Amino acid sequence: MLKVHNLKKSFGGVKAVDIDEIFFEQNQLTSIIGPNGAGKTTFFDLISGFTEGDKGKVFLNDKNITNSQPYRIAREGMVRTFQLTKVFDRMTVVENMMFSGSDLKNDSLFSSFMQLPAQKKKENLLRKKAFDIMKDLNIDHMADSYARELSGGQKKLLELGRSIINEPSILLLDEPLAGVNPKLAEEILSIIQKLSDSGITILMVEHNIEAVMKISDRVVVLAEGAVIADGSPENVRKDDKVIEAYLGSGNE
Ligand SMILES: Nc1ncnc2c1ncn2[C@@H]1O[C@H](COP(=O)(O)OP(=O)(O)O)[C@@H](O)[C@H]1O
Ligand SMILES: [Mg+2]
Structure with missing residues (x-):
């Protein structure tokens, strides 16, 4: 391959x-x-x-x-x-995951105000996927912590999570x-x-x-x-x- x-x-x-x-x-x-x-x-x-x-x-x-x-x-x-x-140290763990999983690589994902229902639905699906992976990696309890608060090993797990979110x-x-x-x-x-x-x-x-x-x-x-x-x-x-x-x- x-x-x-x-x-x-x-x-x-x-x-x-x-x-x-x-x-x-x-x-x-x-x-x-x-x-x-x-x-x-x-x-x-x-x-x-x-x-x-x-x-x-x-x-x-x-x-x-x-x-x-x-x-x-x-x-x-x-x-x-x-x-x-x-x-990204200044994003939370779940934001890191969702950023990698998003095809919109800009801030629109995180400014929920103006979102159309279709976008909102997409975001919810992505959030669910992010949580499923974080659970498998045992970092879901850190979802809302900033990445900079993670230990070196947890950062490795987060990076692994980010790498697999797009399958x-x-x-x-x-x-x-x-x-x-x-x-x-x-x-x-x-x-x-x-x-x-x-x-x-x-x-x-x-x-x-x-x-x-x-x-x-x-x-x-x-x-x-x-x-x-x-x-x-x-x-x-x-x-x-x-x-x-x-x-x-x-x-x-
Ligand atoms: N950006 C770079 N500029 C100059 N030399 C580099 C650069 N990246 C790697 N090297 C050199 O290339 C060789 C291979 O490095 P690297 O691929 O990092 O090895 P490894 O990951 O196996 O430790 C080394 O001699 C390293 O010093
Ligand atoms: Mg190396």
């Missing part, structure tokens, strides 16, 4: 991403791992339209999305989260467990597993190897922008190149 061909991006002399060819299949949960600076975030930036590549093509369901705007790519069904969350077919998660306490990490992991079980294709960048090995169908290892290993969690764990480049560096 996602196809990447000859994708290159350098910053100055540094090859951040240098991928010949990679495919991602529908309904799989793939983790992308690798040392810091391996190009994982840049890879996400390139395929989700946040950075322009030097070279290469990206296809989503056979549609060429190379260098498309992020909102267009999101409309095609591919949505991402960020390593540093991008929730994406493919989700890119950049370090969804980073900086989250172990209990909440466990919770987030089981939510990701559920999303995967519900049929969403997931690409996840994550440093928590334990978590990666537990839930992934496939693990792709990047080093210096290139793929150095790609396979089942068991096979990748045993791979000498991976152990040398990554797992061996005091982690295991």
Whole structure:
């Protein structure tokens, strides 16, 4: 469903991403791992339209999305989260959710005065959807709190909620467990597993190897922008190149 061909991006002399060819299949949960600076975030930036590549093509369901705007790519069904969350601190949790779910990206949604009945109905449906998701994520009790009042982990949950409100077919998660306490990490992991079980294709960048090995169908290892290993969690764990480049560096 996602196809990447000859994708290159350098910053100055540094090859951040240098991928010949990679495919991602529908309904799989793939983790992308690798040392810091391996190009994982840049890879996400390139395929989700946040950075322009030097070279290469990206296809989503056979549609060429190379260098498309992020909102267009999101409309095609591919949505991402960020390593540093991008929730709006000065909106409440439910407003954050509804903003992401709204197709009117302006303030008309929140100024209820002049609303036509049809708009009002749409807003109510959206609010209900937002609450359903917040309940699943266990942040519904924070609905009317400002996002800035959330803990780091709760912000990760809110960002996850915002990313799924438009029912994406493919989700890119950049370090969804980073900086989250172990209990909440466990919770987030089981939510990701559920999303995967519900049929969403997931690409996840994550440093928590334990978590990666537990839930992934496939693990792709990047080093210096290139793929150095790609396979089942068991096979990748045993791979000498991976152990040398990554797992061996005091982690295991
Ligand atoms: N905007 C940028 N400007 C300059 N260099 C960058 C930029 N973004 C990333 N890089 C460099 O590209 C490489 C890959 O970075 P990144 O994709 O963030 O790695 P990862 O997410 O795997 O830690 C690193 O060497 C990083 O310093
Ligand atoms: Mg990164």
